[in-house]
Amino acid sequence: MAAPSVQEVLPPYLDSTSEPPPLFDGTTRLYTNYQCPYAQRVWITRNYKGLQDEIKLVPIDLKNRPAWYKEKVYPTNKVPALEHNGKIIGESLDLIKYVDENFKGPSLLPDDPAKLKFAEELIAYSDTFLKNMYSSFKGDTVKQAGAEFDYLETALHKFDDGPFFLGQFSRVDVAYAPFVERFQIFLQEVWKYDITSGRPKLAAWIEGLQDKIKLVAINLQDRPAWYKEKLYPDNKVPSLEHNGKVIGESLDLIKYIDTSFEGPDLLPDDPAKQTFSEEMIAYLDTVQKNVYTSLKGDPVKEAGGEFDYLETSLEKFDDGPFFLGQFSWVDAAYVPFIERFHIFLQEVFNYDITLGRPNLAAYLEEMNKIDAYKQTKCDPKFLVQYYKTRFMGSS
Numbered sequence: 001m002a003a004p005s006v007q008e009v010l011p012p013y014l015d016s017t018s019e020p021p022p023l024f025d026g027t028t029r030l031y032t033n034y035q036c037p038y039a040q041r042v043w044i045t046r047n048y049k050g051l052q053d054e055i056k057l058v059p060i061d062l063k064n065r066p067a068w069y070k071e072k073v074y075p076t077n078k079v080p081a082l083e084h085n086g087k088i089i090g091e092s093l094d095l096i097k098y099v100d101e102n103f104k105g106p107s108l109l110p111d112d113p114a115k116l117k118f119a120e121e122l123i124a125y126s127d128t129f130l131k132n133m134y135s136s137f138k139g140d141t142v143k144q145a146g147a148e149f150d151y152l153e154t155a156l157h158k159f160d161d162g163p164f165f166l167g168q169f170s171r172v173d174v175a176y177a178p179f180v181e182r183f184q185i186f187l188q189e190v191w192k193y194d195i196t197s198g199r200p201k202l203a204a205w206i207e208g209l210q211d212k213i214k215l216v217a218i219n220l221q222d223r224p225a226w227y228k229e230k231l232y233p234d235n236k237v238p239s240l241e242h243n244g245k246v247i248g249e250s251l252d253l254i255k256y257i258d259t260s261f262e263g264p265d266l267l268p269d270d271p272a273k274q275t276f277s278e279e280m281i282a283y284l285d286t287v288q289k290n291v292y293t294s295l296k297g298d299p300v301k302e303a304g305g306e307f308d309y310l311e312t313s314l315e316k317f318d319d320g321p322f323f324l325g326q327f328s329w330v331d332a333a334y335v336p337f338i339e340r341f342h343i344f345l346q347e348v349f350n351y352d353i354t355l356g357r358p359n360l361a362a363y364l365e366e367m368n369k370i371d372a373y374k375q376t377k378c379d380p381k382f383l384v385q386y387y388k389t390r391f392m393g394s395s
């Protein structure tokens with residue numbers, strides 16, 4: 001599932017001592033609790049659609065609730081609730097639908113009518129599933145809970161174009177995942193009952209819900225010794241641990257991830273585009289070297305040629321704003337550097353690399369609409385300081 005690649009800093013809980021946020025000021029707020037599976041449904045929907053900037057999280061301490069929450073926000077006094085366009089909306093199943101339908105981002109429903117019909121059936125069953133599960137804890141747990149997981153196993157057999165209920169990830173997975181995750185842990189721990197045993201589709205579904213690649217952030221100023229000794233002797237980032245091997249070098253990794261994991265292809269089929277992509281990737285080192293060297297002299301004169309190269313390259317294919325028309329691994333390779341040069345040259349040399357280069361300007365504008373990129377952007381203040389020290393010898 002599409003997940004942000006940078007960990008969001010979660011706001012702290014509001015309790016009975018906290019002031020309310022400035023209610024109905026136009027901000028969209030998700031009143032939530034990080035432990036609540038119902039709220040988690042809406043949290044997943046928000047994150048999947050890349051709405052971290054559009055929907056602000058407001059966590060409520062349910063054990064010590066602020067009085068204003070019931071009085072001014074949501075009279076049922078439960079989470080989740082969404083404040084949007086001057087209204088408050090509750091009920092997690094309604095909210096999955098509401099957020100999916102009223103905000104940008106990838107849709108959580110396929111077009112296929114057979115899948116839509118099955119989605120309705122499964123979502124309608126989710127309340128019964130929960131009721132039966134909770135009552136099973138008081139009775140013959142393994143037998144009663146087992147029947148519910150058999151229901152899911154059978155449902156997962158219906159579409160085989162992916163590991164999820166409708167093949168691809170959808171609202172149905174969002175509705176069930178927070179609960180199945182909790183039941184799996186609880187039944188294993190307390191009843192020693194593995195819900196995936198004898199249920200291969202359920203096992204594959206749970207596997208499919210995991211993030212495919214976990215991020216491990218390494219502090220380069222104070223590197224842990226194990227990183228060099230046990231993992232990656234080059235002692236650099238990035239490196240990828242996959243299938244018992246460690247692979248390094250960002251350009252090799254872009255290619256490796258693109259070819260070894262599911263998801264949209266980052267290299268078009270068109271042979272002309274493939275040849276051009278190789279040419280551009282091979283030239284990246286030269287661009288970097290020339291721009292970095294220019295920082296010690298006059299970048300406006302010395303680095304202009306590199307930005308002209310990018311401007312001309314962007315003219316080559318006109319079926320989209322990116323280097324190969326559509327977003328490709330050339331963009332993944334270049335954009336982190338274009339972004340940094342843009343910020344640094346503007347800030348330190350008052351040089352706007354997009355001025356007189358309309359393709360480059362449009363490129364950066366379009367790039368900023370792509371969540372997968374936006375979530376990885378650098379901190380401009382840190383960058384300026386870092387580049388000054390590293391390339392200009394100042395501190």
Ligand SMILES: N[C@@H](CCC(=O)N[C@@H](CS)C(=O)NCC(=O)O)C(=O)O
Pocket residue numbers: 033035036037038039062077078079080090091092093
């Ligand atoms: N049917 C509601 C259930 C929400 C719910 O029960 N939330 C719990 C936290 S997990 C809650 O707010 N409990 C507080 C209470 O019941 O007073 C939904 O789907 O949104």
